Amino acid sequence: MSTSSRVAGGGVPSGSASSIVAGVVCGYHLLKIDGYSRTKEVPNGKWIDSCPFQVGGRTWHVSYYPNGDESEYTDFICLFLCLDDAIAETVKAQAKFSLMDKYGKPVPLHTATTATSDFSVANSCGLDFMERGELEKSEHLKDDSFIVKVDVTIMSEFHAQETPSIVVPPSDMHRHFGDLLSSKAGVDVEFRVGGETFLAHRLVLAARSPVFRAELFGPMKESATTNAICIDDIEAEVFKALLAFIYTDALPAMDQQEESAMAQHLLVAADRYDLERLKLICEDKLCNRIDTNSVATILALTEQHNCPELKAACLVFLSLTTNLEAAMKSEGFEYLTKSCPGVMKDLLMC
Structure with missing residues (x-):
């Protein structure tokens, strides 16, 4: 399953396939931070939420902290995967955040994965994604915007196979x-x-x-x-x-x-x-x-x-x-x- 959203703007074309195989549900979301320089005005500990998206029959969103979620991370961009649904059962999942290059490919140096978290205990998991200075010096910040791919992996006990869909790459x-x-x-x-x-x-x-x-x-x-x-x-x-x-x-x-x-x-x-x-x-x-x-x-x-x-x-x-x-x-x-x-x-x- 794929979705896309943009902070401070419209949408980003995207596409992917999702499956439920051997107890794992996978899907991804593309998030474009548009008008990055203006988001730096958001204070430390405050965040901007992405549009909601669906993976594994659940509704999620990404919280984007331009100046870190805590005082010791003021120089970092922090990202959190959040579960919107109210749940009673255990839902274990992890998120992988990847900075995307101009060709729509993940940048290995700026790819990080959270630990597996139980979202019935805490409804979010995240990490300090990268230093703002590194992003601002890189070629991946173009026209004051950048794109992050969020891969969501949910641990499941189901073993059904969904019909695959065609993966559509970003426009070139x-x-x-x-x-x-x-x-x-x-x-x-x-x-x-x-x-x-x-x-x-x-x-x-x-x-x-x-x-x-x-x-x-x-x-x-x-x-x-x-x-x-x-x-x-x-x-x-x-x-x-x-x-x-x-x-x-x-x-x-x-x-x-x-x-x-x-x-x-x-x-x-x-x-x-x-x-x-x-x-x-x-x-x-x-x-x-x-x-x-x-x-x-x-x-x-x-x-x-x-x-x-x-x-x-x-x-x-x-x-x-x-x-x-x-x-x-x-x-x-x-x-x-x-x-x-x-x-x-x-x-x-x-």
């Missing part, structure tokens, strides 16, 4: 489209950006961006079809990352310093090409990069590209006098006052 459409872009097979549109040439597929661009759709299939389509399209106000590396996102729905790996600058440039490009999800991803990344040197530049971007939540985060940061005084000495603050005079009124109201 993004990989195929990424390969299509890399191979340049069938490309039919050319862009010249910052002295570099980029080849792409008009149908893919039009499907992802209404702006590209208008440019490539609207009244101006003839010139866009027969000539290379020159883009003068976007850097080549930014356009390369933009194309990669259009094809794969993900951003390339970057270090923290690169990520902050790239997120600012990509936010502008995302707004220009009406890529709302990319724009929100950039806003989220910048929310975690606000400091006295960057806040003025980021605040100017929020005014120019309509980012109210990111703007609110900047104003909260500047509401502290020490932060405001330091930010006023930055290079970007003078530009902010000249280009976005309305922001000064907002600052006075903080």
Whole structure:
């Protein structure tokens, strides 16, 4: 039996088979933590529950502790398997928690199994899954989200065999489209950006961006079809990352310093090409990069590209006098006052 749920968002496609053989019932659940950075605001000892799921005719859920379940585990992510049903008989089970890689495979280094527990005595069992620092440095935290597979094994005295079902792996459409872009097979549109040439597929661009759709299939389509399209106000590396996102729905790996600058440039490009999800991803990344040197530049971007939540985060940061005084000495603050005079009124109201 398989199910999936997401903390702070929608669902994750999944599939599996379950069986009752030789006294054991097995099943799994996929849990996606979406908006990981925001879940870190949950205090130590507090948790977020997943959607309920079924294994062995019982209803279960996973409790996710972003900052540990006890004071000594504040640097750890802790996970607990919980039984929702009220029971009188003995139910013995164990849980195996596995961090999933980008291909939907468990990461052996970050796979751990609980001891077998009697859920008629205590309705949960869990463990300190991994240190937050390890997760944040790993490639498995993508777009501020990660996936954990929860394998549930229930000890049973039954010996019936269930009809198996087909195991459906996670979608890998993004990989195929990424390969299509890399191979340049069938490309039919050319862009010249910052002295570099980029080849792409008009149908893919039009499907992802209404702006590209208008440019490539609207009244101006003839010139866009027969000539290379020159883009003068976007850097080549930014356009390369933009194309990669259009094809794969993900951003390339970057270090923290690169990520902050790239997120600012990509936010502008995302707004220009009406890529709302990319724009929100950039806003989220910048929310975690606000400091006295960057806040003025980021605040100017929020005014120019309509980012109210990111703007609110900047104003909260500047509401502290020490932060405001330091930010006023930055290079970007003078530009902010000249280009976005309305922001000064907002600052006075903080």
